[in-house]
Amino acid sequence: MSQARYARKTPDARKTELLAAAVMVFAERGYRSADVQEVADRAGVGKGTVYRYFSGKEDLFCAALTKQLDVLEARMCEARDPHSDPLERLRSGIRAAFAFFDEHPETVELFIQERAEFRDRGIPLYFARSMSRRHEWAPEFEALIVSGRMRKLPVEALMDGLGDLVYGAVMSSEASAGRPCLVDRFDQVFDIYLHGVLLGS
Amino acid sequence: MSQARYARKTPDARKTELLAAAVMVFAERGYRSADVQEVADRAGVGKGTVYRYFSGKEDLFCAALTKQLDVLEARMCEARDPHSDPLERLRSGIRAAFAFFDEHPETVELFIQERAEFRDRGIPLYFARSMSRRHEWAPEFEALIVSGRMRKLPVEALMDGLGDLVYGAVMSSEASAGRPCLVDRFDQVFDIYLHGVLLGS
Amino acid sequence: MSQARYARKTPDARKTELLAAAVMVFAERGYRSADVQEVADRAGVGKGTVYRYFSGKEDLFCAALTKQLDVLEARMCEARDPHSDPLERLRSGIRAAFAFFDEHPETVELFIQERAEFRDRGIPLYFARSMSRRHEWAPEFEALIVSGRMRKLPVEALMDGLGDLVYGAVMSSEASAGRPCLVDRFDQVFDIYLHGVLLGS
Amino acid sequence: MSQARYARKTPDARKTELLAAAVMVFAERGYRSADVQEVADRAGVGKGTVYRYFSGKEDLFCAALTKQLDVLEARMCEARDPHSDPLERLRSGIRAAFAFFDEHPETVELFIQERAEFRDRGIPLYFARSMSRRHEWAPEFEALIVSGRMRKLPVEALMDGLGDLVYGAVMSSEASAGRPCLVDRFDQVFDIYLHGVLLGS
């Protein structure tokens, strides 16, 4: 329709396509084996174009990971929003995360790749992100403690514990083919977090 | 005692030295960036010698990882042994694992590298190993349930939960420089596993 | 005209240059000792470029050999064409081959290298090529037999005999420095083929 | 029987075994791919022992080739001996060579390997040997010329021609699986050498 013989796209659209391609390629091949050429191919652009949008392979990876983290965060926020009860907000947020990882197992791979390849570069993006979001969750825990529903443990400890449990569940989800998907395990996992395994405690 | 160019040692000693060097190099550089030459250098041998003992880089890595798993397993067994109470056995075993990872953070790196690089090759050694040890732990959980001390949840669920928590704690331990070492977090983590975070549950 | 580091040329020109370099390097060093880097150097390109045009060292060698065979074949065809007499066609064709090998002794080396290195891979290209050209030569022999000028031997035997003689002459040409060049031996060799060494036969 | 616990062999026996092994390995794998270790294995000795008997791989190869040449020469001499007619001596000698190559195709491979790998080192052993034997054959040709049975061509030319034909036949014998064995082609080849292919010449 337009006069453009070359189906020009807006830079943003290009970037989005590139990131989507990058997520898949990095997840499928792993960071080191991933070929920038393949990302370009899947995005339908030349290899050089990738370097117009990203400064290098590493930058591309980080951008791809960041994009996934953005989506994850958005999902969790959406899920929390409609609830007024802090515990429900917590439960819904985590369940949304589980659902997201089920839908986008590539993201899990990206976490692992980042951890494996950029070990030296300080805090992984995934952790940095969850750290930066802690201030949003802390009040929920405090409210639960104040209202006498949650044990009077340090908020940091409570969040660390939940973080570990979630991180462990997510990371090990891919590992064993026999395991059910994450959301199916959610209730069980969250139940243990809330009530522990002992009786009459 | 001369700095013999053709130093001869017993095969076992050589293999041990090579594995120790490999563990460090793989942990420091990551599997892909690790240079076989560097492993040889650190072990004080020629590069060709590495290939006398291992069929290739991959074999070297697996052997290194397996060795660490052997040590970990031994530590956990030792720790469990002296206790008669199942809960104490559990506690001691896990604590021993935490202590091991504190002492040998390289091992954590090796787990991550395996997960990242050999993703396609089925179950990672780490998971395979913990799976194969589950039959040793299951009776402890059953005993605790039967004796009415533990909630009547499926043993698999109980073990999965603990596994996730431990895996998460270990994996995230390295990530944040600010965090205390693992053993220092142990009581807290195990407490949450046992009692949960809610009050009057 | 600057000594551009990223010199761009047409693919055909590049390929031609690479093949010319490959012919020389393989002939001088032998297949195994030939270093792909040296081929690249002589062609004035980076090593990676070689792999853009050929899938590997072996492919490069085969392409180089094939190119030489193409030229040889062209020379022989040219030489035969202008003659109407079958015997003259034969004589001219073979003489052209001898002249070609004098001009391009590298080609002889390539034949030898192929025979030596790819012994397992079935018929060498050189033989495959001469086999495939036999159908063009057979009618000449038949015509000579029918016209009563050539002995009534099986055409295959006649061609085999000539082939052996030519192959032997070419292969041994390089061997002894003292020998005259091939074309200078041609009349003698062809004379023996035609008339044998005995008198009054 | 002897008191020797270690079945010591005489150095000569060792050397013979090593050479036999070397002939086979070099012929099967080609000079470059041949592994000194494999020669040692087949001879039932340690790798180091090979180096006690030969200064290196090259020396080993030359010794192996020389040994084969010795046998070939002996065969040809034996075959010539009983005949008084020069032409019969020639015929029997060449036929014996053909038979030898049929029995020991490894030898052909060795010739090719030498030609391919030691291109720079002047005259190949095979040629050197046939050169050095020319003085034995020359008188036969002279006698045939003098007696009026052979054409009055330069003896060198006659020998070159025969050499080329034999060399060509032998070298191409291995190449095409479809061809009959050498001795079966002998009469045909020798017939062409003697009488040529033209009629009424």
Place this chain on the structure above:
DNA sequence: TATGAATGAGCATTCATTCAT
């Protein structure tokens, strides 16, 4: 701006040779 041809550093692996035992 978009492209993809060209580049070359980087690395696993082999194997002839050496030499401690």
Place this chain on the structure above:
DNA sequence: TATGAATGAATGCTCATTCAT
């Protein structure tokens, strides 16, 4: 003398990045 463990030079191939077009 015989051994085989140890050595390290040598080399094919990949792929992130650059840049001429």
